[in-house]
Amino acid sequence: MELSDQLIGFAAAGCAVIGLGLLFYGLQAAEPLPLRIAEIDETLAGKKVALQGTVEWTRQAKTALLAGLKDGEEITVVAFKPGEGELRLLRKGGTVKVIGRIQEYRGELEVVIERVEALD
Amino acid sequence: MKHLTEELLWLILGWLLGVVAGLLPGIHANTISFLLLGFAANTGQPDKWAYVVVGMNIVQAFVDFIPNIFLGLPDSEAFASLLPGHRFLAKGKGLYAVRLGIIGALSGSLLAALLFPLFAGFLAKALDFVEAIIPLALGLVLVSLVAGERDWKKRGQAVAVIALAGGFGLLTLPSSAFADPLFPAITGLFGVAGLLNGLRGENRVPEQLDGISPLKPKNLLEGGVLGSLAAGIVALLPAIGPGEASYLLMKLFKKTSASLYLIIVGCINAANLLFSFLFLYLLGKTRTGAAAALERLGLLDAPTLVAVTGASLVSAAAGAWLCLWLAKAAAKKISQVNYRSLNAGVICFLGAIVFLLQGLPGLLVLVVGTAIGLVPLAFGVRRAHAMSYLMVPTLAYYLGFPG
Numbered sequence: 001m002e003l004s005d006q007l008i009g010f011a012a013a014g015c016a017v018i019g020l021g022l023l024f025y026g027l028q029a030a031e032p033l034p035l036r037i038a039e040i041d042e043t044l045a046g047k048k049v050a051l052q053g054t055v056e057w058t059r060q061a062k063t064a065l066l067a068g069l070k071d072g073e074e075i076t077v078v079a080f081k082p083g084e085g086e087l088r089l090l091r092k093g094g095t096v097k098v099i100g101r102i103q104e105y106r107g108e109l110e111v112v113i114e115r116v117e118a119l120d
Numbered sequence: 121m122k123h124l125t126e127e128l129l130w131l132i133l134g135w136l137l138g139v140v141a142g143l144l145p146g147i148h149a150n151t152i153s154f155l156l157l158g159f160a161a162n163t164g165q166p167d168k169w170a171y172v173v174v175g176m177n178i179v180q181a182f183v184d185f186i187p188n189i190f191l192g193l194p195d196s197e198a199f200a201s202l203l204p205g206h207r208f209l210a211k212g213k214g215l216y217a218v219r220l221g222i223i224g225a226l227s228g229s230l231l232a233a234l235l236f237p238l239f240a241g242f243l244a245k246a247l248d249f250v251e252a253i254i255p256l257a258l259g260l261v262l263v264s265l266v267a268g269e270r271d272w273k274k275r276g277q278a279v280a281v282i283a284l285a286g287g288f289g290l291l292t293l294p295s296s297a298f299a300d301p302l303f304p305a306i307t308g309l310f311g312v313a314g315l316l317n318g319l320r321g322e323n324r325v326p327e328q329l330d331g332i333s334p335l336k337p338k339n340l341l342e343g344g345v346l347g348s349l350a351a352g353i354v355a356l357l358p359a360i361g362p363g364e365a366s367y368l369l370m371k372l373f374k375k376t377s378a379s380l381y382l383i384i385v386g387c388i389n390a391a392n393l394l395f396s397f398l399f400l401y402l403l404g405k406t407r408t409g410a411a412a413a414l415e416r417l418g419l420l421d422a423p424t425l426v427a428v429t430g431a432s433l434v435s436a437a438a439g440a441w442l443c444l445w446l447a448k449a450a451a452k453k454i455s456q457v458n459y460r461s462l463n464a465g466v467i468c469f470l471g472a473i474v475f476l477l478q479g480l481p482g483l484l485v486l487v488v489g490t491a492i493g494l495v496p497l498a499f500g501v502r503r504a505h506a507m508s509y510l511m512v513p514t515l516a517y518y519l520g521f522p523g
Contacts, residue, residue: 003219003335008444011226012437018233019433020124026427027123030167048421115167 032099037073040109044102051075051111052119055094065090069098069111076110086116095119130168131431134175135438141176142183143446145191145311145466147473149173149180150409151303157416167424170417174397174428175435177410178229181389182439183446185221189214190450191466192314193321193459203503204378212326214454216333218447220379222440223335224386227344229436232351232391233429236398239352243402250356255518257357258511261364268371269501277499284492285309285505286512292485293513302510304474304482308489309506312470316490317497318463325459328451339380346373347387354388355395355407359510362388367504394432401425 001007032050040049053071060066065082067090068074077098079086089096100113141149153173189205208217243250266278292301350365366384370376396408401422406412414428474482489509496503 001335001337003216003223003333005444007335008219008222008226008440011223011230012440015226015229015433015440016437018230019430019435019437022233022430023127023427023434024124024430026423026425026430027127029423030421030427031123 037069037071037075040075040102042104042109045104045109046101048099048101048114049111050097050099051077052097053095055090055092055096058090058092069096076108077113078110079113079116082113086113089116089118127168127171127427127431128434130171131175131435131438134172134177135179135435135442137172138176138179138435138439139183139442139446142180142443143186145187145307145315145470148303148409149177150413151477152176153409153413157413167417170414170424170428171431173410173413173417174431175438177393177408178390178432178435179439179442181393182222182225182436182443184389185218185386185443186447186450187466189217189221190325190447190454191463192318193325204381207378208382209325209328212329213333214325214328215330215447215451217382218443218451219333220335220382221386221389222443223340224343224347224383225390226386226436226440227340227383228347228351228387228389228391229394229433231344231348231387232394233433235348235352236394236429239395240398240402242352243356243399247403254357255515258359258515258518261357261360261368262508262511262515264368264371265364265502265505268367274499274501278496278501278505281492281496281499281501281505282508282512284495286508288488288492289509289511289513290516293510298481298485299478301482301485304478304486305489305509307470307474308486308491309493309509310503312467312486312490313493313497313506314503315463315467315470316494319460321459323458323460325454327455330448330451336379339377339383342373342375343380343383344387347384348391350384351388351391351395354392355399358407359507359514361504361507361510362392364504364507367502390436394429397425397428397432 030048032048034050037051037053051069051071053069056068056070056074058065058067063080065079065086067077069077077100079090097117097119098111098113099115100111102109103112137152138149141147141152153176156169156172189209193206193209205217208214262282266275266282269275269278288305292298292305295301346369350369354360354362354365362385365388366381369384370381393408393410396406396411397414399405399407400411400415406415471483471486474486493503493506496505
């Protein structure tokens with residue numbers, strides 16, 4: 001058996017095909033559920049969701065930025081150690097898309113932000 | 121499909137950075153990762169940067185073979201004491217050595233992905249036990265490294281190297297006087313010391329041939345299986361590197377083939393990265409710089425682990441081709457350059473990088489690390505003993521010594 005370019009190419013192609021399959025599947029599974037706030041309930045705790053709405057209020061806590069997101073109904077969204085981008089986008093009156101995970105905190109459902117995108 | 125294309129573009133950025141990190145000694149993907157995290161925090165797209173980090177680290181695991189094999193070849197009269205990769209270079213087979221590393225890393229990437237469920241199951245059952253035996257395992261590794269030397273004189277010299285490097289680690293790692301002593305210390309112990317040793321060698325390396333490269337299927341199978349298992353151990357045990365794990369495996373299974381060694385090292389390099397992502401997901405613990413970067417980006421869920429594993433395999437394929445292409449170019453040129461000047465230039469480059477990043481304290485660590493790194497070369501014992509720089513402080517930590 002020779003360690004030729006062809007053999008390396010064959011092994012690399014195998015890696016690439018399996019890798020693309022896993023990447024595609026993982027990306028599909030990691031895709032957030034597009035929801036309206038009214039649709040959120042306890043059964044969705046831990047799920048990744050995408051919400052769109054207007055920022056009604058913001059409050060800076062010690063290690064997190066909290067904001068109220070409203071699309072008719074309202075939910076609290078939380079950015080831990082927010083970066084400049086989140087601080088810029090999460091301002092009162094801004095229309096944003098929030099991607100994050102639903103969690104229960106002191107009996108209330110809230111969304112822990114993974115990403116914020118501007119819509120206006 | 122749009123997302124797949126998007127992630128692939130981010131991956132390609134990672135591959136390019138991986139080539140830079142792999143080809144330039146002293147620029148590690150970890151250094152670039154932590155610079156990138158600054159950008160990532162401001163973009164609000166941590167998941168995209170995760171693919172850059174993954175692509176860069178995997179490609180670097182491949183491209184690293186090029187400087188490791190083509191630089192630092194010492195006097196070829198001391199053939200018996202050469203590192204396996206340098207033995208091939210001295211015989212004009214540097215490209216063959218790189219090919220062995222590449223096929224090892226490809227098999228390691230595939231096998232690690234296949235072994236994920238098995239390893240996850242093992243971790244769930246045995247983690248407490250493994251954590252409890254870490255000090256014993258580290259102690260056994262040190263004893264095995266010493267016992268592996270050929271006579272009592274060499275064993276005594278090995279103990280001296282372990283004491284020096286270990287003491288150096290105990291002094292610098294917990295000290296607040298140094299921002300990040302690990303980078304200059306490892307660069308000195310292994311990088312600059314090896315390159316300085318290379319200055320003693322001839323001014324030209326033999327012409328590198330791209331001839332027949334035999335591969336024993338048995339070696340590939342053994343290397344892949346042993347390397348993947350060893351990568352699991354490296355991922356579990358802190359302070360044990362691919363070199364030490366490969367050496368111990370070879371000793372344990374009474375193997376002496378330099379080809380098998382290179383396949384195992386390649387396999388461990390790649391598989392260790394994949395296992396560290398699994399380790400992060402299952403336990404929230406970071407055993408590699410890449411996993412630490414992913415943790416800081418906050419990416420811990422199952423779908424992301426699957427996507428990151430896929431991205432790692434695609435990057436392994438890209439890393440194999442990039443490494444092969446670059447190694448062919450290096451093999452053509454290496455016999456034409458002034459080899460001593462090349463090694464000397466790289467030493468100056470490393471000194472400048474350490475000074476720029478860490479100033480005089482970093483340079484001091486680099487110089488002391490280099491001096492200690494030269495000791496095993498002078499004694500003619502294994503350079504792996506210098507990894508005691510990490511192993512001894514880790515052992516002290518697990519035994520409860522303050523530090």
